[in-house]
Amino acid sequence: MTKHRILIVEDSPTMRQLLAFALKRLKDVEIVEAQDGMDGLRKVTSDDFDLALIDINMPVMDGLKLVSLIRGEDSIADMPIVVVTTEGASEDRERALALGANEYLTKPIQANKVLSVAKSLLKVG
């Protein structure tokens, strides 16, 4: 069975742990964590991932910048991206989706919601 590699880009250790906790319920999954946008960019360009969960408000480089950089890089442009954020306004959602995010989840998150979005984007049952 193929192992799914998921990148979590989030500055809050609490959120990283909670997201990893939820995603580990998927079978054959490897979670890699990045603590800001720049760290996320380094990891996503140097390794293969099947899915990325990206926070918006982060130090060094924000999540929306990272989303647009990923979508502009041919080799990783197709990678599914889920934006996870405290920003609940509809214009924030539209902006993230326009930049290329596949899904937009607002905090506080529900572990089962994260899991179902990840399953759908990874196309696993």
Added chain:
Amino acid sequence: MSKERGGVFGRGEEFLKLFSRGAEFTKEILAENERLRSRLTRVETAQTSAAQDPNDWEKLREELIGRIETLEVERDGVLERLREVEGENQHFAERYVEIEEENNALANLYVASFQLHSTLDLPEVLKIILEIVINLIGAEVFAVYVVDEKTNRLEAVASEGQPLGAFPAVPTGSGVIGTCVASGDTWCGDARGSDDLNTPIACIPLRIEDQSIGAISIYSLLQQKERFTPLDHELFTLLAGHAATAIFSSRLYAHSERKLSTIQGFIDLLTK
């Protein structure tokens, strides 16, 4: 914790297996019903072609009536069983949802507890409390207050949504926050939000045994969060105890570090 999590996942798996078995049983019942219908049709066809004289006709008719009655009894039994299985399925589906919610709650509580006790550095502990209140509860404007033992007033030591200086110091026992700290009871009001920093929508006293060492006061929730949930109340309870212990321990640790440094200085002075 991992055993509990494993247990909950295990139970979830068991319920999923039960649903699958229920679905298979329903399919079998429907197939059996279809088979019986088909058989009845065949018998009716045979009856039409076989009944040549009145005696044969009467005999065949009685046989068929008897057979129909038997099939009707069987069908009623099957339908009754189908209703039972549907009821069981419904019950298991409801239990599955409940267990999923419990699982989510446990994951949140585990992560909050784990993070709170992951450091003895006070600024880091306060940062973790802010993260928990933002990310797990969904608060937009809030402050962490700590009792100043010299003045017996509550001073804001960390905040989100407003600068720290905007949160007024509060005498213990006075106002919503002070009363909450003095009584030791969590206070939860209207979740619509408050612009008055003396009147939070929720106040969680931070307690070690019977002593309150501070409070978390929440003034508004994130736009997408309409109200407090049962999980929030569980997180309030956890924060009341664990955040207090984490703050107390980190202050104690910092104090002992300072003392150690002073004693070491004296020893160095005496021995050199």
